[in-house]
Amino acid sequence: MFKAKILFVGPNESGKTVLANFLSDTTENVGGEYRPTQGVRILEFESQPEGSSDKSCEVELWDCSGDFKFESCWPAIMKDSSGVVIIFNPDVPSHLKEIETWHSMFISSQDLQDSQCLLIAHHKPGSGVEDRRLPLASHLSRLLLIHSNLEEEPEDVRQAFCRYLGNVVNAMSESREREEMSIIT
Numbered sequence: 001m002f003k004a005k006i007l008f009v010g011p012n013e014s015g016k017t018v019l020a021n022f023l024s025d026t027t028e029n030v031g032g033e034y035r036p037t038q039g040v041r042i043l044e045f046e047s048q049p050e051g052s053s054d055k056s057c058e059v060e061l062w063d064c065s066g067d068f069k070f071e072s073c074w075p076a077i078m079k080d081s082s083g084v085v086i087i088f089n090p091d092v093p094s095h096l097k098e099i100e101t102w103h104s105m106f107i108s109s110q111d112l113q114d115s116q117c118l119l120i121a122h123h124k125p126g127s128g129v130e131d132r133r134l135p136l137a138s139h140l141s142r143l144l145l146i147h148s149n150l151e152e153e154p155e156d157v158r159q160a161f162c163r164y165l166g167n168v169v170n171a172m173s174e175s176r177e178r179e180e181m182s183i184i185t
Contacts, residue, residue: 002169003058004049005080009106010087011098012036012066015122015148019087020063022150023047023161037065040077049166050159057169071105078106083116083168090121090134090147100137115167119145126151 008016017037020026024043041063049057064070064077084106088095099119107117121134134145144164148157 001056001058002172003060004082004165004168004172005060005062006083006085006165006168007062007064007077007081007106008085008087009064009102010066011089011092011095011102014066014087014089014092014095015120015124016066016087017041017063018150019120019122019148019157020061022154023158024059024061036067037063039070039073040064047165048162049169050162057165059165074105078110081110082172083118083164084110084112085118085120085164087120087122089124091124096134096136099140103140113171114142114144116171117143118161118164119143120157121145121147123147123149 008020010016013034013036020041020043024045026043043061043063045059045061046056047059048055062077062081064074086099086102086106088099090096119136119140136145144167146157146160148160150157
């Protein structure tokens with residue numbers, strides 16, 4: 001069984017903790033008072049990655065603070081990560097610019113494949129924003145983008161995450177096979 005370490009990163013108040021709690025079945029309540037994450041929270045659960053040859057996968061979901069005062073901890077947090085999910089609120093114009101910084105800090109620096117990365121445009125309750133095309137930088141537009149709305153389509157979000165997790169597990173499997181072959185040859 002694979003163990004995937006997935007980082008949830010992005011700007012403050014973008015919905016990282018709400019999504020992490022939902023996907024790990026930590027809570028069913030999607031509303032509530034905002035409390036910023038201090039450093040990182042690690043949630044562990046099993047999931048069924050879609051499109052993967054393995055039946056289930058252990059997931060370590062690292063819900064990272066969006067506060068740059070924790071930047072000195074990020075190299076340690078990134079160590080051995082299998083994938084990165086950048087979560088942002090499309091209703092906040094500055095988030096579209098900020099996700100470029102998150103991409104360079106967490107994705108470019110780790111040399112991850114596009115299939116190991118995911119963008120989630122998280123729509124907060126009552127936002128009323130449609131799943132529209134967002135003006136993303138070219139390097140971000142290559143990444144899979146999903147819109148999440150936990151009030152209206154929670155299972156769509158879960159299924160999209162399972163598809164993404166399948167991509168991550170397949171990338172991990174291919175990497176492991178290459179490593180094994182390099183040892184043999």
